[in-house]
Amino acid sequence: MRTLSRDGGLVEGLLASGLATALGSRLGWPEVWRAAVLELRRHPEPDVRETAYGTVLGSG
Incomplete structure (x- = not known):
């Protein structure tokens, strides 16, 4: 997961977000x-940033 998000690429970032x-x-x-x-x-x-900001984090 971290490898995907740190790659910096669009596809990898969207996959990591999903x-x-x-x-x-x-x-x-x-x-x-x-x-x-x-x-x-x-x-x-x-x-990727927009997708992540659209994610509603539940209480935790």
């Missing part, structure tokens, strides 16, 4: 997935 969102929401937003989404909100690609 994985973090799907697994985070399924598992009740443990800290590792919350942190992944927060990291993606600083991604170099605007579309």
Whole structure:
């Protein structure tokens, strides 16, 4: 997951965002997935940042 998000590419970042969102929401937003989404909100690609900002993090 971190390898995908740190690659800096659009496709890799969107894949990382999708994985973090799907697994985070399924598992009740443990800290590792919350942190992944927060990291993606600083991604170099605007579309990845927008997707990450669109993710609603559940209480955790």
